[in-house]
Amino acid sequence: MKFGKTLTFVVLVSVVAGLSGLASVRAQEGVTLRYFMWDPEFEPTEQQMVDICSAELGINVELETMEPSEYWPRLQAMAAAGDLPDVFNMSSGYVDEWARDGLMLNIQEYVDRDIMPEAENYFVGLFDAARYPDKTEGDMYAFPFAFVETVLYYNVDAFDEAGLEYPSEDGWTWDEFLDAAQALTVDRDGDGEIDQYGFWFYGRYAHIESWIYQNNGRLLNADRTRFEPDENAIETLEFLNSLIHEYGVAPMPAEMEGIRQQDVFPLGLAAMWVDGSWNINNNRSQLADAEEPFSWALAPIPRGPHWEEDTAYGWADLMAISPYTEYADEAWDFIRCMTGPNRTVELTFPGKIPIYRPTAESEDWLELDQMPPNKGFLLEWARFTGPTSFTPGWGEWRGYVGGSGLEAYLNEVFNGNMELDEALSAAAEQANSVLERFYPEE
Amino acid sequence: MKYKKITPYLFIAPMIGGLALFRIGPIIASFVISFTRWNVRTAPEFVGLGNYVEMANSDIFWLVLKNTLVFTALYVPGVIVVSLILAVILNQKLKGIAFFRGLYFMPYITSMVAVAMAWNWIFSTRFGVLNNVLKDMFGVSHPPAWLADRNYALLVLVIVTVWKTAGFYMMVFLAGLQSIPSHIYEAARIDGANRFQVFFKITLPMLSPVTFFVLVFSLINAFRTFEVTYAMTQGGPLHASTTLAYYIYRNAFEFNRMGFASALAYALMLLVGLITALNFGVRRRWVSQDIY
Structure with missing residues (x-):
């Protein structure tokens, strides 16, 4: 019993001494x-x-x-x-x-x-x-x-080869963009397979929203509590879809499956691409190792028919x-x-x-x-940095990786498996069920 | 005398402590969490059966459940057949056979990330080996976009998982094959049985305890499939390859819905428990009880 008390005392003294030692070391440091x-x-x-x-x-x-x-x-x-x-x-x-x-x-x-x-x-x-x-x-x-910032990347050499003027830093219209994309879509060996598309995109947030904001569109309602794409946003999505299915100047996302999305442009498979400035490094490193490196540059996102002022995403x-x-x-x-x-x-x-x-x-x-x-x-x-669609639960309804959310629905549209209105309706149902958790109906 | 009574408990205490802390504790905790809405960062809020009701009303949950069952239905017979064939082929006394056994076991110990990268290239729509073979050798003008097509993505995951895990089950079957006494085969040959009769009348029945183990083990692993989904398709396209375990992960760690994820985890546990119980229930009907 006496031994036990002594042991307890020794342990307590040691702990206190240790702690005060630590404290003094901390104070010194x-x-x-x-x-x-x-x-x-x-x-x-x-x-x-x-x-x-x-x-x-x-x-x-x-x-x-x-x-x-x-x-x-x-x-x-x-x-x-x-x-x-x-x-x-x-x-x-x-x-x-x-x-x-x-x-x-x-x-x-x-x-x-x-x-x-x-x-x-x-x-x-x-x-x-x-x-x-x-x-x-x-x-x-x-x-x-x-x-x-998200920007339009373009292949300078491909523009030269096609005899095109570079995208204006004052802003291209959709028609100007489409003309260029058509001229840049090339089947070099005539085997029926496009070797270089004019443009590359899929349902990814950076690929889509940049265009919507340049057409004065919005994905969310005014108080950002519900997914309600306005007419300008829907017009933008229709235009993007037409690039694949009407004009054939962009591949279906499924065609590029298996290639990292950020490598499509530096691999020369598409002459234009909209994505974030963080890809500058990847472009450089990919092209440094490329057999046929090319020159490339940056431009603003083209302006839609309802553009009022430049808005960068x-x-x-x-x-x-x-x-x-x-x-x-x-x-x-x-x-x-x-x-x-x-x-x-x-x-x-x-x-x-x-x-x-x-x-x-x-x-x-x-x-x-x-x-x-x-x-x-x-x-x-x-200078033109404007809105985003960030909300609570954004990753869940927007779909940050390929399997779900708005991104997945848009990919189905761009792959020709779903109509746009059907996809938007399904995406809205799913997105609003997420947003409702954060902003319940009153 | 007093110490003798305590000693055995002291020996098992670390094991029991670990089990309680890292298994039973989390099982109980997640059950409690499944009745809450909890984003991990702030205090949980009690929602009763809300998560279970949401689960039952969720189209995505039923699709994910269907995916998991389809995956299991394709994977389990696939891996059993492939690994059994491999085991039978490699159960021979040939020079260098150990090398081939090692070779087939390699995928099992290879990182899933490396495996996914390799198979992504094989199944790549435009530059993939498979599609180029289909185009150049078989004249298929528009081969599928395997990983981007809702009809094929899950099948690809099954193929890759069978390829990756068959080596392990092959080893298990191999051990089973080698424990079958040779005198039974000798007796069969004397009786005039051909190779197929030997295989179907002797090898398969004698292997049934091992097959049962492989069945239960592969079933449980199929229901828990996560890595291959995460590394290859992230559940896409449009949930077509989302398995239950991956859906739980996304809800818990990407969407911060711990309560809902816990409810999903209990659904998975119930499913695995039921299937395993069913297996044990019908075990006596087809698993040999003979001790040779």
Whole structure:
């Protein structure tokens, strides 16, 4: 009995001594932030940035990177446990859900104090992606570190070969686009199989919505609570469908099955393609290894018959602060450091536009010695960044991978297995059953 | 004396503890979760039988269930026949036979991602080996878009899964074949039985306990099919190749619907349990009880 009491006493003393030792070590080492990032491919680059900012701020930062498939489940489990990393990457598509659930710190005061006095140095229009509950009036719950835009990629050599003028940066009409697509659709060996299509797309969000917004269309109703494509959106989808089934200038998605969708353009199977600026790197690497590399460039998305003003489909990638952090000030300073002048051109993400204007507008970032020669067009186009269809449950109703959602229904249309009105009606039923969970009928 | 009573329990304690923590605990927890709406990030909300009602009213759920049953109905006989044929062919005393046994076992230990990449290329619509063979050698002008066609996508998954797993079941059958005493075959030959009679009257009945194991095991694995769907079709096109396990994964980890996913998981458990019970129920009718 006496031995037991002595043992308990010794254990307790050891624990207390250990804890106080830990505390003193921690105090000596200063603040340690945990930072989660979703892109392991760029871990070395991000680690360099972390090292720079840690040294500048006199804090420790532990960087952890993981694939998005692991990133979100883990982050959500940590949120449930009230143990989020101090700083973490956030998608524009999840801002509303996470802000609503109180899982991101409101950083509006920090932004007002430190960023707005030098607003000219930032693409402030992109800040709206981080606002909640209203996308123009709401407070910011995360800070953008970069953003992306969807653009029209075109094969310069194919245009030259066909004797066509390049797409105007002032904007092509659908008719002009269609004329070019027809001229660019080529069966070189006359075997009845098209060797180069004029254009390539499928039901993917980046391939579709860019066109809808340039035709002044919308997929959602005014308060963004229901899937209700308007007439302009339906007109856009009909036009896209006609490119495959009426004009034959684009392949059915099924024809390209088995090829990574982002490789169709650099493989020379299509002369034009609409997708995000993040594909610049893939184009470069694919064409560097190609037997017959070609020149390519960027242009705006063609304007539909109901176009009123240019509207670019783009969104920001963000950094958020945990509401549970003990070091909110330090976390904000870290975000400022990671998104400001310290992130020099060589530390930016290929195909993503840094939020800090002097870096984005520098000659180094424009990479004039590489394709595309008009990378600066992204900065021009960014001025027109407009709506997205991000809502709670977006991935479920929009369909982020091939098997489900609006994307899957549109693919059935483009593959000739379903009529457009039938597909939209089925997609609306499914999408609205998802949206109803977040915005119940009153 | 007192310690002697405790000792056995101490020995099994780690196993029981692990079982309780990592198996029984989650089974009970997911049952409770299936009565809630829970996005993982915030506190769960009790919805009673709401998830089960939604499941019963969901067209997608019934389609996914049908896919899973069709997959199972095609995969299980397929893998049993293929692996049994392989086992019979490789149950010979030939030089280098171990190499071939290893060769056929290789797909089973190969990463599903690598397997999916290879088969994606085979089934690729425009550049795939299969379609080019169909076009060039058989004159098929418009071969199917295997992975993008609702009529074929599930069949492709069955073929790939049979190819990947047949090596494992082949080994199981091989072990069964080698445990059949040779004197039974000798007696049959003396009685004048031909090869087919030997196979159907002796080999198959004597293998029935092993076949039963393969049947139960492959059935359970068929119902739990996930990897191949994830790696090759992501359930597409338009849910045509979505299997129940993959649908559970998507709801739990992509759509953050833990409650609904848990209800689906219980549907799957019920289904697997029923089929397995049925198998054990009819076991006596066709599985040899002879000990040789």
